[in-house]
Amino acid sequence: MSENKKYTIVVKSSRVEVSESVYRAYHKEREAERYQKKLIHQFELSLERFQDDGVNVEFSITRFQPSIEDMLIEQEQFLKLHIALDALTVEEWLLIHKLFFNGKSERILAGELGIPRMTLSDRKHRILRKMRKVIED
Missing domain, CATH: 1.10.10.10 (Winged helix-like DNA-binding domain superfamily/Winged helix DNA-binding domain)
Known part of the structure; x- marks a missing residue:
């Protein structure tokens, strides 16, 4: 039944039919990219993020400084x-x-x-x- 299934990806705003292996590789790469962005955001230290999260900037800076x-x-x-x-x-x-x-x-x-x-x-x-x-x- 999976032989009849059509796999598509979006390329330059158009849907393009691709093989199952290309489809899986594409989405595997996209998931890896999403995961990396999530990790970057999780460990990102920026004033804007601190303000958005309601974190006291002085506390965060001193937390990472050695005593x-x-x-x-x-x-x-x-x-x-x-x-x-x-x-x-x-x-x-x-x-x-x-x-x-x-x-x-x-x-x-x-x-x-x-x-x-x-x-x-x-x-x-x-x-x-x-x-x-x-x-x-």
Whole structure:
């Protein structure tokens, strides 16, 4: 019975007959677009939307700002990280920098250095333990 059913979509203000697969793909895309618009609207922060929803703008802005306590904790953590990095030898610092700041994988870096990946992994863990000890002291 579905063989006799006609499928149409609107193209430039005209209805055009299409196959069932084109019809389903078209509507699947439209539903995805509607869903995206709904998500965008849900997370949109605009003065007009706040006014429409009766939300106090000052409250909404401060709600998304980190607290002073959070900022101080983050500053202290950065300071401790820098102290721990300063405690490393040049070779240790370079290894950590390449792995964590440049995003190289252990496999690629081990290949570049001409050492087994497990040797590199052991060095990395030893350095991280050293840094943890500096941070905790």
